[in-house]
Amino acid sequence: MNSFEINKIITAILVTILVVFGIGKISNIIFDKNDENIVAYKVEAPEDLAVKASSEASIDISALLAIGDIAHGEKQFKKCKACHSIKQDGGNKIGPKLWNVMFRKVGSIVDYKYSKALLSYGKEWSWEEMNGFLIKPSAWIKGNKMGFAGLKSEKDRASVILYLNQNSDNPKPLP
Numbered sequence: 001m002n003s004f005e006i007n008k009i010i011t012a013i014l015v016t017i018l019v020v021f022g023i024g025k026i027s028n029i030i031f032d033k034n035d036e037n038i039v040a041y042k043v044e045a046p047e048d049l050a051v052k053a054s055s056e057a058s059i060d061i062s063a064l065l066a067i068g069d070i071a072h073g074e075k076q077f078k079k080c081k082a083c084h085s086i087k088q089d090g091g092n093k094i095g096p097k098l099w100n101v102m103f104r105k106v107g108s109i110v111d112y113k114y115s116k117a118l119l120s121y122g123k124e125w126s127w128e129e130m131n132g133f134l135i136k137p138s139a140w141i142k143g144n145k146m147g148f149a150g151l152k153s154e155k156d157r158a159s160v161i162l163y164l165n166q167n168s169d170n171p172k173p174l175p
């Protein structure tokens with residue numbers, strides 16, 4: 001073996017070492033970075049974001065109610081009628097009676113069997129609470145048993161809230 005061949009062998013070994021370690025390093029850099037990026041982004045459903053946004057009291061409730069219309073609310077209330085009576089002398093159906101519901105304590109009709117979720121909620125039906133609830137009932141009060149998807153349209157919601165307020169011994173002035 002002459003020195004030229006020995007040089008070739010040493011060079012081959014060095015190149016192999018370089019390639020093996022080099023690839024390891026490079027792939028670490030590429031894949032680690034990617035993994036971190038994937039973990040860093042958590043995607044939330046847009047609907048839940050909408051519910052969250054209105055729960056942070058950032059909505060302008062006066063502006064929302066201003067686009068409502070009681071007659072339109074009465075029409076929209078047909079969607080609720082299968083389960084609720086709004087009449088003054090109406091009783092409970094699948095859901096509790098809704099005469100006087102605005103500003104009454106959540107879950108406070110004594111002869112209606114509410115879910116624990118509503119019984120323990122502890123707030124009253126303010127404009128903001130009713131709006132948030134009607135966007136998507138299941139998201140606003142987790143574990144309640146009202147089987148209704150919600151009213152996505154602001155005009156529909158504002159109108160139903162005005163209609164609920166109207167069907168009361170003492171309708172409140174709008175905020």
Ligand code: HEC
Pocket residue numbers: 076077079080081082083084094095096101105106107108109113114115116117118134143144145146147148151160
């Ligand atoms: C499929 C039946 C169903 C429909 C449709 C429905 N609800 Fe309900 N609702 C219920 C039930 C059941 C409850 C009681 C929920 C619980 O105890 O968890 C309830 C509870 C409520 C409450 C709470 C009342 C209280 O005493 O605290 C309000 C307010 C309400 N509904 C409004 C509406 C409105 C407004 C609509 C129409 C836009 C509607 N609901 C449509 C079944 C329904």
